[in-house]
Amino acid sequence: METTLLSVKNQIEQAQDKWLQDKIFRSRWKSLRASGLDDICNRRLYYYMTCGELADEIGTDLVAIFEEGKEQEPAVRRYLSELGFEIKKAGFTETMGSHGISGQVDGTLEVNGGRYIVEIKTVSEYAWDSINSKEDMTEGYYRKWYGQMQVYLLLFNYEKGLFILKRKQAKQLKIIEVDLDYSYAEGLLKKAEIVNAAIKAEQPPEFLASNPVECKRCPFFAKVCNPPMDFGTMQVIEDDSLAQKLARREEIKSLASEYEKIDKEVKARLKDIPAAICADFSITGRAGVRKYPAREAKELPTWTVKIERIKGE
Ligand code: SF4
Numbered sequence: 001m002e003t004t005l006l007s008v009k010n011q012i013e014q015a016q017d018k019w020l021q022d023k024i025f026r027s028r029w030k031s032l033r034a035s036g037l038d039d040i041c042n043r044r045l046y047y048y049m050t051c052g053e054l055a056d057e058i059g060t061d062l063v064a065i066f067e068e069g070k071e072q073e074p075a076v077r078r079y080l081s082e083l084g085f086e087i088k089k090a091g092f093t094e095t096m097g098s099h100g101i102s103g104q105v106d107g108t109l110e111v112n113g114g115r116y117i118v119e120i121k122t123v124s125e126y127a128w129d130s131i132n133s134k135e136d137m138t139e140g141y142y143r144k145w146y147g148q149m150q151v152y153l154l155l156f157n158y159e160k161g162l163f164i165l166k167r168k169q170a171k172q173l174k175i176i177e178v179d180l181d182y183s184y185a186e187g188l189l190k191k192a193e194i195v196n197a198a199i200k201a202e203q204p205p206e207f208l209a210s211n212p213v214e215c216k217r218c219p220f221f222a223k224v225c226n227p228p229m230d231f232g233t234m235q236v237i238e239d240d241s242l243a244q245k246l247a248r249r250e251e252i253k254s255l256a257s258e259y260e261k262i263d264k265e266v267k268a269r270l271k272d273i274p275a276a277i278c279a280d281f282s283i284t285g286r287a288g289v290r291k292y293p294a295r296e297a298k299e300l301p302t303w304t305v306k307i308e309r310i311k312g313e
Pocket of ligand 1: 207
């Protein structure tokens with residue numbers, strides 16, 4: 001019996017792995033993609049255009065996340081329609097010939113005479129908690145979404161855009177409104193000019209300066225690009241157990257932030273309640289005083305650790 005169950009498990013999991021593997025492909029960009037233009041490295045854009053097929057393959061975990069996002073997108077449109085907001089022109093494409101940039105929008109929306117470009121993003125719990133305004137999208141990983149929107153606004157001649165964030169774990173939407181930022185968008189057009197000129201001259205743009213962490217996670221690193229790597233006095237730690245813990249830490253990061261947020265909300269709600277029952281939970285609370293022993297030194301040494309993932313999202 002167990003053998004049969006294992007066999008079924010293996011068959012399904014192998015079929016899933018093959019399905020995800022089949023979705024992995026790399027190819028050269030035919031034009032500069034609006035969705036990728038806000039890259040901190042112009043040289044990387046050059047490689048996507050000239051030898052994109054040589055980029056590192058993305059893993060099946062990441063493909064699974066993209067595929068889930070694609071499946072949720074039509075459901076978001078239906079949900080918005082139920083709420084009385086019809087997304088139009090889904091998949092509308094445009095090319096800015098003079099800069100060789102192309103883009104495909106998720107749709108447009110007209111509300112109270114206002115015209116909006118719409119970009120639908122299904123997001124993790126971490127992103128759901130972190131993104132609450134357009135300012136939260138101008139740094140780090142989400143910056144490329146902001147840049148994508150700015151290019152779309154220019155490409156499609158709109159003044160305003162809406163990010164519709166869909167919480168992956170629940171039927172919930174969060175709306176972030178964005179105005180066309182001319183100087184930001186023009187900066188992206190300038191990047192396109194630099195990359196196009198480099199392609200014409202068959203000479204890649206400069207290496208990304210002083211950012212070995214970014215280079216190490218780049219899909220072209222050590223394939224077609226070998227930038228000078230200055231890690232300074234960085235120590236290389238060969239420790240499998242630590243590596244596994246770091247990977248697991250990354251996986252559960254969003255759960256930790258969700259736990260902390262809910263824990264704080266729950267404890268604030270239960271403050272000053274000595275005894276209660278809620279659904280299946282018994283709750284007790286009591287007042288107390290925390291005494292700290294006298295400290296010999298006023299300045300205590302601290303050690304702050306910053307951990308960044310080198311490969312993957
Ligand atoms: S390895 Fe570094 S310099 Fe080279 S393309 Fe990638 S990010 Fe740019």
